[in-house]
Amino acid sequence: MAYYETTRVAGRHFLQIPGPTNVPDRVLRAMDNPTMDHRGPDFGKLGAQILGNLRQVFQTAGPVVIYPASGTGAWEAALANTHSPGDVVLMCRTGWFASLWKEMAERLSLVPEFIETDWRRGADVEAIAAVLAKDTAYRIRSVCVVHNETSTGCTSRVDEVRAAMDAAGHPALLLVDTISSLASIDYKHDAWGVDVTVAGSQKGLMLPPGLSFNAISAKALAAAETAKLPRSYWDWRPMLAANATGYFPYTPGTNLLYGLDAAITMLLEEGLANVFARHDRHAEATRRAVRTWGLEIQCADPRHYSSALTAVRVPEGHSADGLRATILAKYNMSLGNGLGPLKDRVFRIGHLGDFGDLQLVGTLGGIEMGLRSAGVPHGTGGVQAAIDYLSGNA
């Protein structure tokens, strides 16, 4: 029995929220080592190794900085290092997380211009292009996009956003939140011309919460020299200066870094292309199960389907939270809740991180049994549809 459980349910807990995700034993064992002197000679070697290998995960040749913070901290770092008070930021309300980022921008005295969506698709590239085309005075300092909107299970086409910015010839910076997509869904910081990539440890990177990241382009580094927002803890400059020799300007999350080193090794051993294909496959199997149940997928545009999670709508008159509570009590599995306007309307199946075929079949099995227990009308055979697909029988 885990120390936080109040009622014992036998068997392993299924943590199928879209982050934090299941932490592999290899990562847990790596963190279970004595904390070392973060100014000592060994630490610099570890730091240099991590900072070097991490670039491959972001698909960048440039620097990636690591904060001992949740993803929200890396959001703030991205904005604070590149903006001045009153700067206009173009954002797209793809869902709950995009809304939170916008609120943060306002608190930092930035001026968001917000493109609305129906929370059922990714960022509206045509609307972004139209706003940029009108901005001939270049008032817009940055375009901020959430790559994978974790509240809806919709993935934005960052490559298309970049192409729209290029077509408009607009000099804005491109900032992208990959907190729930990095190391799950293909993402190319350099090739897509992203200026700041924001990421977190507890989703595709298979670590506990507590680390977050900024990958930084040369253009963003130059912007940091003239940006006027106050920043201290988040300032890239002392961080990059210390990182040059593998160290940090303040105490890093030493044991989380042991875990990060192991997690990066595991990702590179599997091969990033294989990691992405595994997530794509699990997402497709999940959608086949959902359709067989006769339930609706929150993402309405197949081009924006997320490979990291699937948000599922419950029929009118039924409670997604009631269903989740039943599944937790009877089958010891946590699913993600609906956020904001989607509260009680959707449940979210996380299929990202350290996750295999049998875990997916177990996850879908728990949902199918839970739908029956909770009295949510559904067709049977969803798990079978997933098995058929996973075993090449579809």
Ligand SMILES: *Cc1c(COP(=O)(O)O)cnc(C)c1O
């Ligand atoms: C989880 C998440 C966040 C928030 O990250 P924290 O680590 O909770 O601060 C932000 N954006 C997206 C897309 C997320 O999935």
